[in-house]
Amino acid sequence: MEHTLRVALLGGGTIGRLVLEHVRRQGLRGVEIIGVAGRGSASRGAALAAQFGLQYASDRAALLSLRPQVVLEAASHDAVREHLVELLGRGIGVVVLSAGALVDDALRREAQAAAEASGAVMYVPSGGIGGLDALKTACLAGVDEASIQVAKPPAAWKGIRYVEEKRFALDSLKGPITLFEGPAREGVPHFPQNVNIAAVLALGGIGLDRTLLRVVADPGLKLNTHTIRVRGRSGIFTVVLENVPAPENPKTSWLACYSAIAALNELGSRVRIGT
Numbered sequence: 001m002e003h004t005l006r007v008a009l010l011g012g013g014t015i016g017r018l019v020l021e022h023v024r025r026q027g028l029r030g031v032e033i034i035g036v037a038g039r040g041s042a043s044r045g046a047a048l049a050a051q052f053g054l055q056y057a058s059d060r061a062a063l064l065s066l067r068p069q070v071v072l073e074a075a076s077h078d079a080v081r082e083h084l085v086e087l088l089g090r091g092i093g094v095v096v097l098s099a100g101a102l103v104d105d106a107l108r109r110e111a112q113a114a115a116e117a118s119g120a121v122m123y124v125p126s127g128g129i130g131g132l133d134a135l136k137t138a139c140l141a142g143v144d145e146a147s148i149q150v151a152k153p154p155a156a157w158k159g160i161r162y163v164e165e166k167r168f169a170l171d172s173l174k175g176p177i178t179l180f181e182g183p184a185r186e187g188v189p190h191f192p193q194n195v196n197i198a199a200v201l202a203l204g205g206i207g208l209d210r211t212l213l214r215v216v217a218d219p220g221l222k223l224n225t226h227t228i229r230v231r232g233r234s235g236i237f238t239v240v241l242e243n244v245p246a247p248e249n250p251k252t253s254w255l256a257c258y259s260a261i262a263a264l265n266e267l268g269s270r271v272r273i274g275t
Helices: 014-026 044-051 060-065 077-089 099-103 105-118 132-141 161-166 184-190 196-204 254-268
Strands: 005-010 031-037 055-057 070-073 093-096 143-152 177-183 211-217 224-232 235-243 249-253
Touching (some): 014 044, 031 254, 044 055, 077 105, 132 196, 177 184, 184 211, 196 211, 235 254
Parallel strands (some): 005 070
16 A cells, blocks of 8 residues: 655745645655645635645644645745754654755754654755756765855845845846855855755755855845855866746745655655665
8 A cells, every 4th residue: 555645835935835836736656635724814824725625724733633644835934944853753743845944953963852852854855056966966975165156146045135235236236246255154145046056065064164155145136046066076067057036036046846746756665766
């Protein structure tokens, strides 16, 4: 008898909608979406759940009552901080898309301890980048340097507190400018919706303090462009991805959105290819 994984979505934004539209069109083998969770009755998740005929959970108690085996987090850093450890401690697996929250060492340690104690899995997908498998393998031999440049059109960086405080003139740029350059640990919290991928790369590689992050606003770009460079004992590699921005949210890429579906496919499959 085939086992079906009961999955709840946490968040009612672009990614949650994409997942539900994909399930409506094609389904997900081995996965059943059982509901949507958000914060309060006015959350976008409530409208999304109603549109797709799913139960809506307005708080954690209601989410737990749905009896999910896995929760796909597609909400925010705050949602990760609020729910991750509690869900893992109750034996519920969590797919973390807002991976930037994991730059908090204490949170990450608590989550790991909760997962190990309960047997639940915390899964951080690759998101909008590639090369993570090669980086993880290279780390076994030894990696000396790892960096990621995240370059996006100026519109993707609007409404970000750090950018506004630095008074970057995004509307009048004549060429690319660097908004931040430094360790991923320092930079990721400044851009909570834009550079979660840098946290993924750092956590899967040589760490938040040794991974260099460069954030660029470039008026000449139409695509979100990520450039990853790694040098170590096993060799050197460079990966460049030019990702189409999500139409409803230019801060994220379609590839990052579809990474959520790929993660659910992995969880629901008995056969896995690649690291």
